[in-house]
Amino acid sequence: MERKRADIIAEELEGLIFDGTFDNGERLDEVQLAEKFSVSRTPIREALQKLAQSGLVEQIPRRGVFVRQPGPVELIEMFEVMAELEAVCARLSASRISDEALADLHEANQRCNEAVDAQDADLYYRENERFHAILYRQSGNRFLEQECLRLHRRLQPFRRLQLRLRGRMRQSMGEHEAIVKALEAGDGNRASAEIRGHVAVQGEKFHHLIANLKPAAE
């Protein structure tokens, strides 16, 4: 499955927006980017449209595209929606989840623990993602799964930032355990509540993080 340049560029640009290379509100110049990537404007435009669709940039007709970093309010909102979607996953999972999936969840958690011990943020991050992905899949609703993955992906950089907080990884682990326990007990409502808290707290933490750390804001 060969991908086209435009797709690769879209990913690259996504990364550049996430890591803050492009400031909020900054205009992305097509010809500049074309030079930068040594391609013509065509694949650049394709990539930009893709980013516009996923909400990372705003495209104003005949004016250009501008990076659009979500503000604190929107971030909280997004985490809230993420929390609710995952809560739905948990509730749906509770009755249908397989023993195998439960074992996978345990395993992911196990590796998360090891990552915390080893201070390996990358590993933690990967296994945490796996944990959540399993949950999405176990909802039994493929469409829901897709939507969850989409939003999860979008929140990725912010979650990552937030994980740097002292002790957050350890705390997060405990929450995971509680979720799995509830699922094992087949208690959808409890699992749902646990995960809602688990995700929503991330938004709040992030909020505090930037509130304290960011005197200069837009």
Place this chain on the structure above:
Amino acid sequence: MERKRADIIAEELEGLIFDGTFDNGERLDEVQLAEKFSVSRTPIREALQKLAQSGLVEQIPRRGVFVRQPGPVELIEMFEVMAELEAVCARLSASRISDEALADLHEANQRCNEAVDAQDADLYYRENERFHAILYRQSGNRFLEQECLRLHRRLQPFRRLQLRLRGRMRQSMGEHEAIVKALEAGDGNRASAEIRGHVAVQGEKFHHLIANLKPAAE
């Protein structure tokens, strides 16, 4: 806010896919479409990419784009997610909803009733949409609101089809009433449950509809 041709074409194509002009799995030929719309391939490609992003067509690299009508299973799944999202809206609304918004909901319902009496499906449809839009807005979460509107829009043609069922409009009205009552009582859980049923039933009805009626599709 002048729009570009590509956006207009995207909308047109969307309509053509919805109304079944293009069969499922059919390949959309760029040059054919370019001729049909009397433009070059460039805006056509833009439009197709947009459709691909919203899931109406599947784009296979170097092969082309193919219309991708959701099957019965996926439709049910989508309605289930819609139901859950709206349930979240209702729950969040319950505590924060304004009297004004409640009045608007009543008004929309009133007009829905009139539409049912007048057998005016279009009017019913419009007011029904307004009812749901108010709910989304009253969640107080703009991101959630956007996501709801997006999915609502995507399900639009199927909902419409389903409304043709005998007595469904009338029944739907009653469900709306129950939702508003729960909101007035500030009972988020009840409102949530009511609307979850209200939306989810649409998916099921649709399922039955096509299951019984499907030998000849339109």
Place this chain on the structure above:
DNA sequence: GTCAATATTTTTGTATACAAGAAAACATAC
């Protein structure tokens, strides 16, 4: 010097031209 109107430049949107990969057609071997 400020403001407004016009001219210039820049930038987006669209058309066309070209390149490369995939599908189809054809030919040859068995």
Place this chain on the structure above:
DNA sequence: GTATGTTTTCTTGTATACAAAAATATTGAC
């Protein structure tokens, strides 16, 4: 007749060229 390998055609992806709109600069009036 079928299967395989080659050639041709067709289609997508990218580059370039052009058109139109917006931004910027320039000129002139006051």
